[in-house]
Amino acid sequence: MTLTVILIFFGLALLGTPLAFALGFASLGGLLAGGIELSVLPQRMMHSVNSFPLMAIPLFMLAGELMVRAGIMQRLVDFSNSIVGKLHGGMAHVAIVAGMMLAAVSGAAVASASALGSTLVPALRQNYDDGFSSAVVASAANLGAIIPPSNAMIVYALMAGSTVSVGGLFMAGIVPGILLTVGFMALGSWVSWRKGHQLTGDSFRLGHALRETWRALPVLLMPIVVVGGIVGGVFTATEGAGIAVAYAMVIGFFVTRKLTVADLLPSLFNAAVGAAMVGALIAFAAGVTFLFTIDMVPAALAGFLENVTSSPMIFLLIVMVVLIVVGMFIESNAAYIMLVPLFAPVALSFGIDPLLFGFLFVFNLIIGMMTPPVGVVLFVMSGVTRVPMTKLIASVWPFVALQYAVLVLCLAFPGIVTWLPRTLGY
Template sequence: MSLAVVAGFLLLALFGLPIAFAMGSAALAALAYSGVDFSMVPQRMMHSVNSFPLMSIPFFMLAGELMIKAGIVERLIALANSVVGRVRGGMAHVTMLSGAGLATVSGAAVSDASALSSILVPSLTKIYDRGFAAAIVAAAANLGPIIPPSGAMIVYAFMAGSSVSVGGMFMAGVVPGLIICVGFMLLCSWIAGRRGWAVTGEAFQLSRVLAELKRSLIVLAMPVIVIGGIVGGAFTATEGAAIAVVYALAIGFFITRQLNVSDLPGIVVRAAITSAVVGALIAFASVVTYLMTVDLLPQKLSELLRALTSEPLVFLALVSLLLFFVGMFLESNAAYIMLVPLLHPIAIAYGIDPLHFGFLFVLNLVIGMLTPPVGVVLFVVCGVTRVPMRELVKSAWPFIALMYAVLVVCMLFPPIVTALPRALGY
């Protein structure tokens, strides 16, 4: 029965129905088939979303929308340009550093892709071809769910239960996120040199760098305060997200002065819509998860996998292969909600570090946001820049390949992921 529920949801989603509707339809069909009392549905759904940690998701989304509207992207771009503007592939480096900086305040790839596309692509297309310019922005935006804070990691930690903490997941993403960012920059330099693109930007001047750093210091302090407070135990992830909202409002109204009261309704509505979709997914998924538990699907799947292999590394490879195909066709939040309760306990049974498995799971699905046919970041960038999908995908594949290379390295060498969170007590 549980496998039929999962298959039914996947089919409904792939046929183009909204993810939350597909999840709800599959859950209700399964209930009708199983004979379980329908009165338990609202109780299960309400219990699943009545969670204090889940409140951090809308708060972080709201903080990200506020910071983007407050004009922080322009300050991050100016700071990055003062540091790496005058090197081979300079504007590409500026885009990557801006994406990494924006990731520390937004935690979402979609909003980052929209902001970076509208601001940077006009300048990038003056230096590079349209496809490569759009691919640079898509790759930079994909750093959003990897470098903390990360909405994807919050969802994963919630679905995984007490064995994984939000702070631990955040810290697990720091080193791999920096490796990916540096790798993207080196890749851009190599491509720019191979294609003979001219050096752009002004020469490096320490005084200019210090001036831009001073101007951006108030923005850069936000992730230090919020993430540092969460990791240090000063406040929870939800409280940190609320502090981020207040901080973003203060910057927008009093520092950059680009945020107006008239902007708030639109910002709140956008954050609320995204949060509502995630909440609906979690609510409907709680019914599906309950049916899986009753049907003993995790235990059956664990027995099947152990019959196939007893090697944790082989299990990780099989999961990565599964998530590769899932990420190509399914929206990532739905994948977290459907598959984490299924695969996370099996990974623990194999003796795999929960933080290691959690990060690999998230990175797999983050890469899926760049892979067609349902790569949501690709659609956002194409929608904003008007670059054809085929042209964007053709230029994006080196960045996708590099992320998969980092995934394999992190799989083979777990300390890259786990050393920092373990050093901090997670």
């Protein structure tokens, strides 16, 4: 009965209410139906966000805001241009490499999309059509949630409890992130060649490449210091995020000298707004998660799926298909908060490596950020570049298909995901 009321309230509220409030209504309805003291709801909400690991999200958001305002994009673009060379899709390669570098700073696809779109699309449009230019940048931005540090992985680790670590998930994303980057570059060259685009990019010159590498070195060292410290056990993910903020301020004030005191307030505001959205979702979802737990929904779901199949691979395929559909309609952070407490325990009961399951879960929903009708990255790119959604969707589907191909590859060969974190002791 309680579960039925939760689903009814959630469905009705979702029709005309933001998702956080829909979750709140669902929690309230479930508590009333179950005869549970209403004071449980605020207690659960406070407990869910009173988390030291959760502090990493606003700090990484702030670090990304500061680095973008510090003028690092031009250094990353110059560095990328110096190492790519002159070839088909050369400017697209520059955008993808710059996106990979920015991913190691921002930790979020939406932030990367905004920064890359405003910086690179005007230059890309001088050589390519609007749709291809925006699709390339959207794909490069999506690397922001796969290559560490990744806010999405922090949220997943928080919702999954002690079964996975943030550092382990960070390391799980490196090899697939490199595969995606290489794949995007190859696809960009093929599309550019097929469309008859001219060779673009500057010819490779060793001296120039070394000079641009030296200029970009302070920026390139940031992920090594932050992620390396987290993986090496020198500090936690939250402490690493704090170090990233300090590092970004040093870069902005003393290296690029483009960050000003006036930039601090809008950076803090934007990071606070982004973190508040994630925090509200987590807080309101805590009541639903609590009701799922006391109603033993994960155990019931595990029993149902075990009756359907005893194969871990079939279970993974079922979950992946569910997430593909969910990713098309629900914002990814909301999906983590609602679905991780349900599926992660079931995956453990099937004996699936929690690192593999966690990465596949996150990766699937990240791809959903580029799939209509609710592709957040697509909406950001369309807003920044003024490219109609229809034209953007028509150009972006090969890059989406490539991401799903890498997802299937990781599913078929789990070592792609687990080799590095296991080698490092996770």
